Amino acid sequence: MSHLKLTEVFKDYGQVRVLKHINLDIRSGEFMVFVGPSGCGKSTLLRTIAGLETITDGTLEIDGEVVNDRAPSKRGIAMVFQSYALYPHMSVFDNMAYALKLQGLSKSEIQTKVEAAGEQLQLTPYLKRLPGQLSGGQRQRVAIGRAIVRDPKVFLFDEPLSNLDAALRVATRLQIAKLHQSMERSTMIYVTHDQVEAMTLADRICVLRDGMIEQVGTPGELYESPNSLFVAGFIGSPKMNILDGEYAAKFGAETVGLRAEHIGVGTGDKAISGKVIHTENLGSDSYIYVDTGKEEPLVVRQSGMQSYKPDEAISVVPQPGMIYRFDKSGQPIGRG
Numbered sequence: 533m534s535h536l537k538l539t540e541v542f543k544d545y546g547q548v549r550v551l552k553h554i555n556l557d558i559r560s561g562e563f564m565v566f567v568g569p570s571g572c573g574k575s576t577l578l579r580t581i582a583g584l585e586t587i588t589d590g591t592l593e594i595d596g597e598v599v600n601d602r603a604p605s606k607r608g609i610a611m612v613f614q615s616y617a618l619y620p621h622m623s624v625f626d627n628m629a630y631a632l633k634l635q636g637l638s639k640s641e642i643q644t645k646v647e648a649a650g651e652q653l654q655l656t657p658y659l660k661r662l663p664g665q666l667s668g669g670q671r672q673r674v675a676i677g678r679a680i681v682r683d684p685k686v687f688l689f690d691e692p693l694s695n696l697d698a699a700l701r702v703a704t705r706l707q708i709a710k711l712h713q714s715m716e717r718s719t720m721i722y723v724t725h726d727q728v729e730a731m732t733l734a735d736r737i738c739v740l741r742d743g744m745i746e747q748v749g750t751p752g753e754l755y756e757s758p759n760s761l762f763v764a765g766f767i768g769s770p771k772m773n774i775l776d777g778e779y780a781a782k783f784g785a786e787t788v789g790l791r792a793e794h795i796g797v798g799t800g801d802k803a804i805s806g807k808v809i810h811t812e813n814l815g816s817d818s819y820i821y822v823d824t825g826k827e828e829p830l831v832v833r834q835s836g837m838q839s840y841k842p843d844e845a846i847s848v849v850p851q852p853g854m855i856y857r858f859d860k861s862g863q864p865i866g867r868g
């Protein structure tokens with residue numbers, strides 16, 4: 533069990549302020565996901581929690597104790613990186629056993645723990661192999677196994693799946709979800725730029741922007757009630773359609789956001805007309821990209837397969853009540 537609390541945490545690299553006013557409670561057993569644009573400070577925040585970076589100002593507490601000055605190895609934390617960082621000349625077994633040997637565990641204790649982790653991650657047939665004889669997905673599972681055997685209170689993951697191809701990403705994502713279910717006492721903090729990973733794995737998502745926390749909430753809360761235009765545009769795939777000018781003025785807003793699934797074919801005074809650029813048929817549903825004369829195409833979702841032709845004229849309307857309205861400063865002012 534491990535509860536983390538960050539209070540007014542700042543991190544500077546020399547003159548550069550990378551993290552600002554970080555206030556965050558991560559509950560025991562929670563799966564917290566950090567998302568945000570590249571360079572916003574996700575890895576720095578994770579490394580600060582791990583103790584790989586010092587905290588410039590503020591406090592980090594684990595289970596009520598301030599651990600700012602506690603060595604990384606004494607924090608009960610295990611970290612899994614994007615690059616697997618395995619020892620190439622050690623077998624899978626020895627890679628997982630290494631930290632346990634350093635801790636002075638007996639041979640039989642090590643054997644039990646490594647075999648259990650191998651079982652859990654479906655690595656049993658590969659324990660004698662070298663990392664070079666494994667696929668990327670298997671290597672990442674070894675890296676996760678190395679973290680599991682230490683029985684940490686907190687797991688930190690920094691974009692662990694981003695080096696894997698699409699199919700392996702899905703499979704390994706499911707394994708991480710199962711891991712969380714089976715280790716319900718462990719707190720997990722997971723950095724990703726992948727929308728699907730964030731939405732499917734997280735109990736709560738923390739959106740970072742320029743070193744500050746923009747919003748923290750469940751995937752559903754962020755998706756349905758973004759507290760800024762930034763979060764609205766960042767959470768969800770495809771991205772929310774953002775319109776301004778005269779069209780937004782029809783709803784008494786500076787900017788409006790329309791999700792692809794809330795737009796249908798139709799006419800009327802709230803209609804948007806344009807030309808079809810391209811249709812993505814996914815089988816179960818289709819995404820129609822519409823040129824409305826703006827820089828960004830409007831994305832409209834329709835169910836089933838669609839057979840629009842490029843350049844075909846189309847008129848679409850948003851579903852009443854599902855128009856996200858924002859003021860000049862990007863603050864939400866309710867739906868229209």
Ligand code: ADP
Pocket residue numbers: 545548550568569570571572573574575576577
């Ligand atoms: P993210 O993981 O969200 O992409 P990072 O936490 O890696 O972002 O980086 C946040 C900012 O801090 C970036 O502007 C980056 O250039 C800067 N930064 C990261 N590490 C260092 C460092 N060791 N020294 C100086 N600047 C750094």
Ligand code: MG
Pocket residue numbers: 574575576
């Ligand atoms: Mg990073």
